[in-house]
Amino acid sequence: MKNSNIEKFLRVDQDKAPAPYEVPAFQGMLKLDANESPYKISTNTLTNILQELGKVNLNRYPDPSYSDIRQILSQRWEYPPNQILLGNGSDELIQAIIIAFGGSGKTVFTPTPSFAMYPIIADILGENREDIPLTENFDLNLSEALQSRMFNSTQPGNIIFLAIPNNPTGNCYSKSAVKEIVENFHGIVCIDEAYFDFAESNYLHLLPEHPNLIILRTVSKIGLAGIRMGALLADKSIIETMRRVKLPYNINILSEAVARYVLSTKKGFESKIKQIIDNRFWLYEQMKQIEGIQVYPSQANFLLFRVSEQMAQLVYNRLLEEGILIRSFGNQGRLAGHFRVTIGTKEECSYFLNKFKKILENYS
Numbered sequence: 230m231k232n233s234n235i236e237k238f239l240r241v242d243q244d245k246a247p248a249p250y251e252v253p254a255f256q257g258m259l260k261l262d263a264n265e266s267p268y269k270i271s272t273n274t275l276t277n278i279l280q281e282l283g284k285v286n287l288n289r290y291p292d293p294s295y296s297d298i299r300q301i302l303s304q305r306w307e308y309p310p311n312q313i314l315l316g317n318g319s320d321e322l323i324q325a326i327i328i329a330f331g332g333s334g335k336t337v338f339t340p341t342p343s344f345a346m347y348p349i350i351a352d353i354l355g356e357n358r359e360d361i362p363l364t365e366n367f368d369l370n371l372s373e374a375l376q377s378r379m380f381n382s383t384q385p386g387n388i389i390f391l392a393i394p395n396n397p398t399g400n401c402y403s404k405s406a407v408k409e410i411v412e413n414f415h416g417i418v419c420i421d422e423a424y425f426d427f428a429e430s431n432y433l434h435l436l437p438e439h440p441n442l443i444i445l446r447t448v449s450k451i452g453l454a455g456i457r458m459g460a461l462l463a464d465k466s467i468i469e470t471m472r473r474v475k476l477p478y479n480i481n482i483l484s485e486a487v488a489r490y491v492l493s494t495k496k497g498f499e500s501k502i503k504q505i506i507d508n509r510f511w512l513y514e515q516m517k518q519i520e521g522i523q524v525y526p527s528q529a530n531f532l533l534f535r536v537s538e539q540m541a542q543l544v545y546n547r548l549l550e551e552g553i554l555i556r557s558f559g560n561q562g563r564l565a566g567h568f569r570v571t572i573g574t575k576e577e578c579s580y581f582l583n584k585f586k587k588i589l590e591n592y593s
C-alpha cells in the first residue's frame with residue numbers, strides 16, 4: 230500500500246479521537262501532579278519483596294483468577310472474594326466496563342469536570358457520550374439530571390461514572406443525589422472510589438441491594454501506583470458478565486507477587502494514609518489564608534485551587550523552574566486558572582507552599 234494515511238483507519242473519526250496520553254517530563258522534579266503517594270516502600274520491605282520475586286516462575290503465566298490477591302483484598306475491604314475482579318489499574322477496568330456494557334444506542338454519562346479517562350476511553354471506543362455539568366460547588370445537579378436523558382432515556386443499559394471523591398475537584402457528591410442515581414438510573418452505575426482511603430465515607434454498603442452498581446478501587450493512591458492494580462467490586466452477575474470481556478493474565482506475575490506480599494503484610498499503609506490526610510488538612514488551612522486565591526476542601530489526596538487567570542501560566546512556569554510539578558487545567562473552560570496539587574510529605578507540602586507564596590508575592 231502506497232501513500233497510506235494510517236490515521237484514517239482509526240476506529241473513530243480523527244476529530245473525535247483523543248490525543249495520545251502524555252505526561253510532562255518529571256525527572257528530578259518534586260512530583261505533585263499525579264496523585265501518587267509520596268511515601269516509598271521501606272528498604273526492609275523491598276528486601277523481602279526481592280526474596281518473593283526470586284520465587285516467581287517467569288516462564289509461567291500468572292494464576293488467571295488471581296485468587297490470592299482477591300482473598301487479601303476481600304479481607305481488607307470485607308467484601309466476598311468471588312465478587313472482586315482485578316484489572317491492570319482501574320483504567321483497564323473502566324475500559325472493560327465500557328466494552329462490556331456500552332455499544333450501539335447506549336450513552337456513557339460523564340460528570341464534568343471529572344476524571345479525564347472516562348471521556349477519553351468512551352471516545353476512542355466510539356461511544357455516544359454525554360457530559361453532565363456539575364454545579365458551582367462541583368456537586369451533581371439532581372433537578373437538572375431528573376429532566377435530562379440521564380433519567381429519561383428509553384434505552385436501558387446506559388453507563389454513568391461517578392468518581393467519589395471526585396478528581397480533580399476533591400469533593401464527594403451529596404449522598405441523596407448519589408442514592409437517587411443508583412436507585413433510578415436505567416443501566417450501570419460505576420462509583421469510582423480511587424480516593425476512598427482518604428475520605429470520610431464510601432458506598433460499599435450499597436452493593437448488596439443494587440445489582441447494577443459497580444465500585445472501582447485501586448492500590449495506586451496508597452503507594453503502589455507502579456504495579457498497576459485496580460479492583461472492581463460488584464454483584465456476581467456483573468462479575469460473570471465482565472469475565473467474558475476481561476483479558477486473561479491482565480496483571481503480570483511480578484505485580485501479583487509484589488501485591489501478595491505487600492498487601493498481606495499490611496503494615497505501613499494505614500499510618501501513611503493518616504499522614505496524608507493530616508498533611509492535606511494542614512496545607513488546606515495554610516492555603517486558605519493566602520489572599521487572592523481560592524482553595525477547595527478535599528476528601529482525597531490532593532487539593533484543587535484557583536489563581537487569577539492572568540497569573541495562572543506564570544505560576545505554573547515559575548513552579549516548574551523551582552522544580553515543582555503540579556497539574557494545570559489550562560486557560561480555557563470551567564477549570565481555567567485552576568491547579569491540582571498532590572499532597573506530599575509534610576516537607577514537600579511546606580516546600581511547595583513557600584515557593585508558591587513567594588511567586589504570588591513577587592508577581593502580584
Ligand SMILES: Cc1ncc(COP(=O)(O)O)c(C=O)c1O
Binds near residue numbers: 318447448
Ligand atoms: C478517579 C480515578 N479513577 C481511576 C484512576 C486510575 O487509577 P489506576 O492507577 O488504578 O488506573 C484515577 C487516577 O488518577 C482516578 O483519579
